Amino acid sequence: MAFQWQVDPEDLFVERYPQMVGTGLPAADVDEVRAAITDMWPDRSGGWVHEWSRLAGRYAAAGSPWRAALAYGWAKFPALADTPKRTALSRQVDQYLLAAPDFDVAFDRIIVDAPYGGGHVAVPVHVLTPPGWSAADPVLLASGGVDSWKMDLHGWFTELALRTGMRVLAFDIPGTGETSMPLSADRGFDVVRALIDHARTLGGGRVAHLGISMGGYFSARSGLAGEVDAAIVLGGPVERSFDPDRTWAYGMRGIVGNALGFDTEPTDTELAQRMSAFTLRQWLDQDRNAPMLVLNGADDVHIPQADTLVFKGRPETEVLLIPGTGHCAVSKFPEALRIMIDWLVASARW
Known part of the structure; x- marks a missing residue:
């Protein structure tokens, strides 16, 4: 489709x-x-x-x-x-x-069998292991969003592995790349949960989850639900992004429509109905979560500031809007990367 x-x-x-x-x-x-x-x-x-x-x-x-x-x-x-x-x-x-043989990290490509809608799907996952990694160390589950996928962001994920010492498991969120089933809220999170469970078997049992853009929706949910030991949300939609009157820029309307599995361009009503199921309000209403870092560029045209600032005041949560940059702070990514790495290596956080 x-x-x-x-x-x-x-x-x-x-x-x-x-x-x-x-x-x-x-x-x-x-x-x-x-x-x-x-x-x-x-x-x-x-x-x-x-x-x-x-x-x-x-x-x-x-x-x-x-x-x-x-x-x-x-x-x-x-x-x-x-x-x-x-x-x-x-x-x-x-x-x-x-x-792959010339990567700065050890590389493996594995297939994780994940439940989806009463059946199972095969999810290709890339395992990036830095030199000196120990089996007792934590693992970082990481993904991009609806249009930038695990191979596109390999350089960023490699940098995270090298500078944190964590093994990184990179995957495509449902509806994108090599994870071919349509993007959905609950069914999509069933896939992510299977990846979290698998990640716990590949290290010391502790798992952090980094989600970039729409991937940040899933890391926000896993962090809010306490299904991981730590979560980073970079430019993730969580609530206001799913409002029925939201606007779409730079082709994002068609990108999201394809990820959701439409076979023809959806109407605004069809898109709004499908997106309304994604709101994380029920998890935001709980006063517990794993340690979380939530950040984005202050000038994002896709994700309203409210979807970052809504995390302010939550327990064990740091919130940051980086000025002078837009969606996922891409134009200032070295700064965003440093912030994420510093947060991850401060092991007392999680």
Whole structure:
């Protein structure tokens, strides 16, 4: 189930350029692709997937599989709405695995069997183990959101592993990437809960959960419910983001609609009805939670400040809005990363 929708590719470059160059692609190459792209969906010269895939092919031919994986990651962005996008994801996996022997951390790709809607689903998970990691150490479960997935954020997750000494289990949230079932609240959390349980078997039993963007919805829920030992929420929607009168920017309406499993572009009413089930108000009303760090950029166009500030005053919870940056503080990510690392290594917190 998937659909294409009207989106201006230049809008995506305006918002995502800092992430494109910040995750490892040379600015000159990104600028070249940006100048070549004139349309979002056609798989031909000037089309988004075509031009990004052409850059990825150049990297692959030059023996640079890591950059090829990054470029294929942008080729399949922002959603697996058609066959060329799904092909780009498959090629990203291939190039990522070719690059794995040169990672700065030990790498393993495992499949976790998770319950979903009365059945089970296979969830590919990437295990990143830093040098010197001990089996007694905690494990960090980590994911991105609806359009930036585990391979896209590999550099960030590797940095977290190296600087905290924690083994990182990276996954795609339901409805995205290689976790193919539709995004949902309760069923989606069943999948996340299975990953938490598995993470407890791969270390000393303690698990922290980092969620970025929509992934922050799931880490907020696991932290509020006390299902993990610590939780970090970076730019996560928790309540006001699911209001029926919310607005959508930079193609996010279609991105979320695809993640939710619609096969045609949903109406505002259909989207609002589906999103209303995600509110975390019942968990926010409880006065207990695991230790939590909740942060975001102060100028986020996707997530209202209220979804960060609502955590103020909760027990064992730190809340921070980083000024001068937007969604998930991407343009100031080194600062956000330092804050998260400092919080995680302060072991007395959890």
